[in-house]
Amino acid sequence: MAVFTPVTLDDLTPWMTQFPLGKALAIKGIASGIENSNFFIRTEAGEFVLTIFENLSFEQLPFYLKLMRRLADHGVLVPAPIANANGNLVVALHGKPAAIVSKLEGESQMSPLPIHCAEVGKMLAQMHLAGQGFEIVQPNLRGLAWWHATVPLVLPFLNEDKQALLRAEIHHQDAFASTASYQALPSGPIHADLFRNNVMFDGERLTGFFDFYFAGCDTWIFDVAVTVNDWCIAPETGVLDLARVEAMLAAYHAVRPFTAEEAIAWRTMLRAAAFRFWLSRLYDYYLPRDAEILTPHDPEHFERILRLREAASAPALPQN
Template sequence: MSVYTEVGRDQLIAFLADYAVGELVHYQGISDGIENTNYFVTTDKGEFVLTLFEHHDFGELAYFLDVMTFFFEHGIPSAHPAADRQGRYLKKLCGRPAALVMRLDGRGVANVASLAQCEAIGDILGQMHIAGQQFQSRRHSQRGPEWRQETAQRLLPMMEADQAALLKNELAFQKGYADLDLPWGVTHSDLFRDNALFDGEELRGIIDFYYACDEYLLYDLAVAVNDWCVDESGTLALRHYQALMSGYLQHRQLTDAEQANWNLVLRAAALRFWLSRLQDKLFPREGEITQIKNPDAFLKILQQHRHQPFSVDELQ
């Protein structure tokens, strides 16, 4: 969530006229995140998040909005898109597909999560994986093993020798990722601390479903563990991990194959975000407000999983 496309006040007023959301009072760009242009929008009838999509077309975006609506309708506290007067969730603004989404209460977790917050994330992710079994639409992951391989080849010539050697070794280790026999379905695939809104210890909502796709459910869990359950050195925080897993396992037990491949999937999730952050650092995009996150954070997490390959049983 950054600002790459500037929206003028008159442009926004004209855009909002197609919605029954009241008159514009105030709006401001959001600096968190890195992919799309986002604004907080306040009207005299409520608060919203306006997203202009920088990389997706209208056909792709229908899937993401369907995912958000599905989870909202299945009791998951998640942002719900607002429909215009013709019942459409998507419109065009400043030459970009755009959606207006209800703004949820609460704030993302800026620093280390509490044990209660970790348990709440595990609990809601377990609920999402059970409910998601009924979701019918399909979308291939855009940041899966093919993307990781292609992105690595683009970055390798620009990397220092030791990191390049590590990357090549890791790609070889993960070569069989796509052929694992693991439960799969619709996943959030980006459930970081800034995509979960809390009021104290109470989870108020899940946001930013724009990486949602069909993936291994274990991958979705690994993405969460890699962000919610590590300290600044990239070391797994055991009590936080246990809290998150306790919440998750109330709803879904891991299969034998998932337990056997836990380290591999943790490493795949860490590699995905190391590569994407490294790509953003080496090939930055211009924007009015942009945020480039430190790729070294996920390099440390990947190294921790490589050097200390815990199994699920050892961590519980």
Template sequence: MSVYTTVTPAELESWLAHYTLGNLLELKGIAAGITNTNYFVTTTQGRYVLTLFETLTLDELPYYLNLMSHLARHGVACPAPMADRSDRFASLLAGKPACLVSCLNGGDVPEPGAAHCRAVGAMMADMHLAGDTYPARMANPRGPAWWSATAQVVYPHMPKADAELLHAEIAFQSQHRFDTLPSGVIHADLFRDNVLFAGETVAGFIDFYYACNDVLVYDLAIALNDWCSLPDGDIDPIRARALLAGYQSVRPLTEAEKAAWPVMLRAAALRFWTSRLYDKYLPQAGELTFTKDPAQFQQVIAHHSRRDDFWLL
């Protein structure tokens, strides 16, 4: 979440006239994340999160917003989109597609413990099961074809040794395909800053705008690489086992998923190494922006490539 598009209080008040959410009291930009523009919006009826989409179009938004509504109705802790008087979840604001969602109580946990990781794993499994009945489909826009194409763009900007490592990892992933593994709705970006906690209870998963249909265990790998990471890019085995135990307490992994797990961990790290390289070398201009270090996931891959224990037993 960041601020790339500036919204004035007058613009927002005019837009809010299409809702029955009361009068505007406060508009405050959120400087976190890297893709969309986000604000906290407080009205006389409550507090919400306003998102202006910098790359998604109005036609693309129903998959994500209807998904959030579906998951919330099925007991998954996540924000619920607010409909306007015309029953729309999204419309144009400041020239960009925009929506309001409920603002959940709780906060993120920068230094999670095992209990937090177990709770995240269990709620992710609940989300995957609830997604079984969501009828819409969205192919992963940041899968292998995307990271291969993006790598071609960032290679010229990288130190030669790092570029060679990235090329080698993409070649390694190209040797593996997991089309037959269980698949469905995935969050695809469930990092620590996208989960809110009240104590050790998950208050909500947020920022569903990379959600798509893909291999479920890939989603689990994305989460583990962040929630269980150490400063040097290695993985804390206690937190890793807790996250996996939480997930499997709701949805046990199949033997095929367990066999694919080591490669999936590297694939999940590769996706974010590539995207962070792109954001570093071709940054998007914004009023308040936040970028993340791509070297973190280069280190994660290095550790995974040497690992013998993957915490599944």
């Protein structure tokens, strides 16, 4: 989340008349993240989040917003998209697609304990099950195809050691993706970006997942790996905290048991999750877009995690 497309209260006031939310009273840009333009808005009906989509098209957005609606209808705690008077969830603002969703209560838990990780694991499993049979199929837009397109763009900026690591890891992931074990992995809609700042808590009570705009259809175990690589580590080093890992995996497994193929894939998926975010952070760092508010992320954080996942074993998945 960032602000690439500024919006003032004067811009917002006439645009908001199409929504059943009353008069727009205030708007404030959200500085965290680097993909879309995001704002907290306050109206006569309460507080909401406005997103202007900088990369996703009008055609792509129904996947995300209808997925959120489906998850909410199945008891998963997610922001509810708000339709305009014509029933549209996506409406142009400054010539770009935009949407309004409800604002979750609580705050991000940036120093999680095992109990927080267990709550996240439980809800993530519920989310995966609730997404089964979702009628719109859209691939993970930051998956293997994007990796192949993006690696050549960042290689010229890197030293030989980092270049070698990128090339070796994408070769490893290609090889695994061609195996029968990979093809047998359970899959469906995933969040794909379930970091600590995309989950809200009120104390120890999880109040919601948000920012679904990297979601896509991929393996569920990749989604678990992305989540573990953020929630269950020491941020300064990337080293896994065993108590938090075990709490998250056990809670997930209690709702949606892991398969034998997922157990085989687990370590490779932890590497894949680290690689994906190292690559995207390299791209955003060396090939940035202009933004009014921008908070770039450190690429070296996920490079460290990738090297750790390559070098060391991880706690095994629970099995029945």
